[in-house]
Amino acid sequence: MARITAGIATSHIPAVGAAIDNGKTADPYWAPVFAGYDFARAFEREEKPDVVILVYNDHASAFDMTFIPTFAIGCAEEFAPADEGWGPRPxxxxxxxxxxxxxxxxxxxxxxxxxxxxxxMDVDHGLTVPMSLMFGQPEAWPVRVVPLAVNVVTYPPPSGNRCWQLGEAIARAVESFEEDLNVQIWGTGGMSHQLQGPRAGLINKPWDTAFLDALTADPEMLRHKPHIDYLREAGSEGIELVMWLIMRGALGPSVRELHRFYHVPASNTAVGHIVLRPAPEQATSP
Known part of the structure; x- marks a missing residue:
């Protein structure tokens, strides 16, 4: 039986991918960012997941205003890196x-x-940057990936509660798959940031920290947080955090927090990252 053994959430900032691709990870500006992922990289080497269900949002690479799916699942054999205007990532x-x-x-x-x-479907930095953060620069990715794209670009995005329910449904689906697979689910995007307008550059560390706290301790509150709270407190792009609730919903009622990292700034964004394990009473050992 397939089973979800861990959940990971991380920002998917495009400048982080550029730093990796251009050999800048040890630069003074970037080194603290990448040090925050040392735990997760070691965790992945130890866990050796077979498949990652990777929840992300497309940034007008695969979809545009002519076609806006709320939830889209990639069922192809492979997905090429998207050209986002400066060539595909290497x-x-x-x-x-x-x-x-x-x-x-x-x-x-x-x-x-x-x-x-x-x-x-081609996949952009929303998917490839988390892969690079967890696995570095291999010749081939060490896991298979099921991409799950969520519309958080065009109003209306799905509610936090609907995202949580989708996570629960994904868990049921995985558990009913007969092949013996070690599956992880990742939620990406966020944390607080705004890329345009008078509040461009907004970062709200107290709000981000409270969100990370609640992800483990009070997810029921997050399920029912309205869109306007994300917009007001976390900026226009902070709504990406609802994708973390798909990951969290898939892990069950209670979790253990294995690692947390928060850093400001990376580009003009707050970096958030957390590694969670389903609580022992509801998890199946890998």
């Missing part, structure tokens, strides 16, 4: 897991989630 092609992806898609749709099924 990272490996992302290998999918079509059998698991189609199983999840079927399970979710029968569980009354209207998923958009994608059989050809």
């Amino acid at each position: 990272v490996p092609v992302v290998k999918g897991h079509p059998d698991l992806a189609w199983h999840i898609a079927q399970s979710l749709i029968l569980d009354e989630f209207d998923m958009t099924i994608i059989n050809a």
Whole structure:
């Protein structure tokens, strides 16, 4: 039986990918950022997940204003790095897991989630930067990936509660897949940031810290946090944090926090990162 053994959340800042690609990770500005991921890189080497369900948002690379799926699941054999205007990132092609992806898609749709099924899609920094943070610069990624894209770019995005419910449904889908797989689920994006307008550069450390605290200790509150709170407190792009609730919902009612990292700034954004394990009474050992 497949099982979800861990959840990871991280920012997916494009400048972080550029720092990796251009050999700047040891520069004084960037070194503290990448040091915050030492634990996760060691964790991944130890855990050796077979598949990552990677929740992210597309940044007008695969989708545009003509086509805006709320939830889209990638079921292809592979996903090429997207050209976001300056050429694709020099990272490996992302290998999918079509059998698991189609199983999840079927399970979710029968569980009354209207998923958009994608059989050809390039993936941008929202997906590839987290992969680089966890796995460095390998010749090939050491895991298969099921991409799950969420609309948090165009209003209305899904509610935090709907994202949580999707996470619960993903967990049910994974548990019903007969192949023995070690699966992780990642939520990406955030934390507080705003890229335009009079509040461009906004970072709200107290709000971010409270969100990280609640992810472990009071997720029920986060489920029902309205969109306007994210906009007001975390900036126009802070709504990306609802994607972390898909990851959190998939882990069950209680979790153990294994690692946390928060850093300001990276580019004009707050970096947030957390590693969670389902509580022992609800987890199956890898």
